[in-house]
Amino acid sequence: MGISVRAVGRGFGWAAAVLMTVGAVSSAYAQPAKEPVRSIQHWDLPSRGEKLAIGGYDPVAYFPEGGGVAKKGVAEHAITHGGVTYRFVSKANADLFRANPARYEPAHGGWCSWAMINGEKTEPDPKAFIVRDGRLFLFYKGFGGDTRASWLKGDHGSQTTRADGAWKRVSGEDARTPAMLAARLDAKREEMNRTLPPAMKETFEKGIRDVAGSGVLAKAMTVGMKAPDFTLPDGEGRMVRLGEMLEKGPVVLTWYRGGWCPYCNIQLRAYQEVLPELKAAGATLVALSPEKPDATAKTAEASGLGFTVLSDAGNGVGKSYGVVYELPAELVDAFRGRLDLPAMHGTDAWELPLAATYVIDRDGMIAYAFVDADYRKRAEPWSVIDAVRGLGK
DSSP: OGGGGGGSOTTTTHHHHHHHHHHHHHHHHHSOOOOOOOOGGGSSOOSSSSOBGGGGBOTGGGSGGGTSSOOBOEEEEEEEETTEEEEESSHHHHHHHHHOHHHHSOGGGGSBHHHHTTTOOOOOEEEEEEEETTEEEEEOEETTEEHHHHHHHSOHHHHHHHHHHHHHHHHSOOOOOSSOHHHHHHHHHHHHHHHSOHHHHHHHHHHHHHHHTTTHHHHSOOTTSBOOOOEEEBTTSOEEEHHHHHTTSOEEEEEOOOTTOHHHHHHHHHHHHTHHHHHHTTOEEEEEESSOHHHHHHHHHHTTOOSEEEEOTTSHHHHHTTOEEEOOHHHHHHHTTTOOHHHHHTSSOOEEEOEEEEEEOTTSBEEEEEEESOTTOOOOHHHHHHHHHTTTO
């Protein structure tokens, strides 16, 4: 993760390049998103009459906020979106869908996701489903077998990737994911790979490997541990205590290296997009950075963040959670003279936090943990939301 360093480099005017890249990310996100391709002729819909999806089952009812149970909707509460009609069991569910259709529309046009791995359109059983990573997956269940059971025996991530790719080939549509953080991070990674000199790329790839092999991952706190309490200042100097936030509900803690890191800015903006869902689930979102308060304030303002951003100057809290590491010597050399991390952090140390995100329950216990040595990987927002919604169940 320290490899975040990758955003700064030698022989490339790295520090300036990083800042320019961050600016480019900001302007890109300010532009309106292109309307996604919809090829409903490939969806699982009646060939005649009303284009009713999922056989009339309520798509919101599958999700935790809708009850998590397959239920048939009624014509009284129906919405037609992009040529597809959905029915809902209540006005409340219809309103949730209207506010965020991409959140609730089924994956792969409503066909069986297991069959879609092979590019096959197979009618699913509406009662056979999985909600994971903020998406609804439907499966066939009948005389031919139970494909949901088959899916659960395999690797969800790789199967999803294969099914998404096959659906793209079949319909021309991209996968509909609510946040698509991984895709955004991958796009930035590809951009950086095209830009950086080969020797510099290898320096930072080695840096990631060195961080992973340093033992820091084994020291990081994980699920089932008691989260250390702390008090830190926000960008305006107000002191914020974890314990007080937990009195109101669960807390999501996520670390970022600094406003200079384009991957961090992509993550923060993705979390901002799902902030309403996190709040609705009762959670408080907090981002921590080793940068000083004035820098964290600038990051919050530049990205339009509506959640708390705290300064962990000196990495004291990060160290108590075990997510801080010393930069390998090659990375220090790459940074030196281009990005003065010790000065930014108010210390003499060349240290950075891992890309870490925790969900902390009201009792202070860690219920979800994402920690990775590769700074280009971050916790998917909907995985975090699902973890929050699963508390107490």
